[in-house]
Amino acid sequence: MASSAGDPLLSGEAGDGRRSFLPSNIRLKTSVWSELGGAVGDLGTYIPIVLALSLASHLDLGTTLIFTALYNFATGILFGIPMPVQPMKSIAAVALSSAHLTIPQIMSAGLAVAAILLILGVTGLMTTLYRFLPLPVVRGVQLSQGLSFTFTAVKYIRYVQDFSRSSSASTAVPRSLLGLDGLVLALAALLFIILATGSGDDEDVNRDGTSRRRRSCSRVPAALIVFALGLVLCFVRDPSIVPGLRFGPAPLGLVKITWDDFKIGFWEGAVPQLPLSVLNSVIAVCKLSSDLFPERAELSPARVSVSVGLMNFVGCWFGAMPCCHGAGGLAGQYRFGGRSGASVVFLAIGKLALGLVFGNSFVTILGQFPIGILGVMLLFSGIELAMASRDMGSKEESFVMLVCAGISLTGSSAALGFISGIVLYLLLRLREVEIGGFVGHWGAGRRRSTNKADEDGAGDAVRVYG
Secondary structure, three states, X not given: OOOOOOOHHHHOEOOOOOEOOOOHHHOOOOOHHHHHHHHOOOHHHHHHHHHHHHHHOOOOHHHHHHHHHHHHHHHHHHHOOOOOOEEOHHHHHHHOOOOOOOHHHHHXXXXXXXXXXXHHHHHOHHHHHHHHOOHHXXXXXXXXXXXXXXXXXXXXXXXXXXXXXXXXXXXXXXXXXXXXXXXHHHHHHHHHHHHHHOOOOOOOOOOOHHHHHHHHHHOOOHHHHHHHHHHHHHHHHOHHHOOOOOOOOOOOOOOOOOHHHHHHHHHHHHHHHHHHHHHHHHHHHHHHHHHHXXXXXXXXXXXXXXXXXXXXXXXXXXXXXXXXXOHHHHHHHHHOOOOOOHHHHHHHHHHHHHHHHOHHHHHHHHOOOOHHHHHHHHHHHHHHHHHHHHHOOOHHHHHHHHHHHHHHHHOOOHHHHHHXXXXXXXXXXXXXXXXXXXXXXXXHHXXXXXXXXXXXXXXXXXXXXX
8 A cells, every 4th residue: 555654634634734624534545546446446236236227127317326425425424434335236136027126116125124224223233143143154145245246247248238137137148359348348457457456455565666666556546447438438339328318317206105015125125135234234344344444443233234224214215226335345445445435425426416417317328338347347346355255264164154155156145145154153163062071971960860769769678678
């Protein structure tokens, strides 16, 4: 990491020696370009989901941009880290499947999850759950989510996508080699990010000339440059989108939710989303933040849970996509340079500007964004999240982690992998109990009881026959 010595933004002072007016949580920890690069680090997951819902379920993209911008502002100031705001993936998956939830049903699902997380946070039950969860199980959830992102990213890079049906609707058509969304473009973006950021490890830097050149190169906001290139290519691929743009935000209105909408949204959307929100949006986020920012106080699971609840209680009534935090988004923003709350505040400014200027017509621009580039950004987010599991210190811990991750991936259910990991962990703990000693002690007690009974019986016989 580049040295921060003498940087007035890091010390909280302005350039002329006066104290900075910015809250400490959003003061820059590195440079503006680094934080800007981190700001776009989680868009590899954000864009495909909101784009698919806008095309297939008629989600108002402008409203979602405005409200998620407000969420980003709030989380950046409150948490002081690049806390991501991402769509709830399970709800989105159900909405885009054959069940095809309507907008009121999607919002009902988000409100139901929000209510449960709010209760878990306010009562302290989320903190209790976090304290008692074994680390290998949490790492298994993180590993499975990271690998899932990685597999999806490779599909984005290799195959043509149809986001009008699903955010992960890969066709069997291989991506063309050349073109403005070709395989060569995606691989070029991949190589550029690797050359600019390396493995993402910016802590151990030697002081020879080579290391200084690498450090200088690592200051390049690779993700920001790649994302900006993708936006430019949107207009190059289809110049006709310019006349179709409509300026100004879409009018806000309350979503009318009936009791039938709530029932369908709860059972079809909220129930499968809840385990993922608890495990990935709260528990895994808190653990990952401790790994990435060891110098900061550990995030409170209760605060994170309440944050998700309050966000959706505000936005879902107006038709904004149900959102949560996510370990994958945090890993992605950290991977590309985000080190403080300023990163997501920059992202909030961009989202708010786009939502207010273009409104829902911005979907026509995103519809032309090169999907291969999104795949490259998602690839690094997934790898960064999966690498958090490298701290397992024994074969037994790795065993639990890999079983949890494997079942989560093959069963397509974080809840199933989580339950399996907990059961396996308890079974391994049970093996450590001195069963042989316990059985021997129990057997000795049984023998003493039997001998005493025999002696009592012999004494009774003497008394009778005597």
